[in-house]
Amino acid sequence: MRPELKLMEIIEKYLNNTLSTEDKQAFEQKLKNNADLQEKLAQQKALMQGLERFYTK
Numbered sequence: 001m002r003p004e005l006k007l008m009e010i011i012e013k014y015l016n017n018t019l020s021t022e023d024k025q026a027f028e029q030k031l032k033n034n035a036d037l038q039e040k041l042a043q044q045k046a047l048m049q050g051l052e053r054f055y056t057k
Contacts, residue, residue: 007037011044 001009013019014027031037 007040008044011041012048014041015045015048 010019010023010027014024019027031041
């Protein structure tokens with residue numbers, strides 16, 4: 001799997017609260033000091049919220 005797709009999968013699991021405790025802690029540690037990762041998280045969250053609003057109308 002391409003690294004970008006793997007990262008998107010991890011972010012999605014983080015937002016859906018389906019990461020293991022260990023993986024969640026590792027992700028949050030990376031998130032603290034990585035502005036690019038923070039931006040990707042924000043974008044993925046906005047996308048998922050938009051899709052949720054679209055499909056729940």
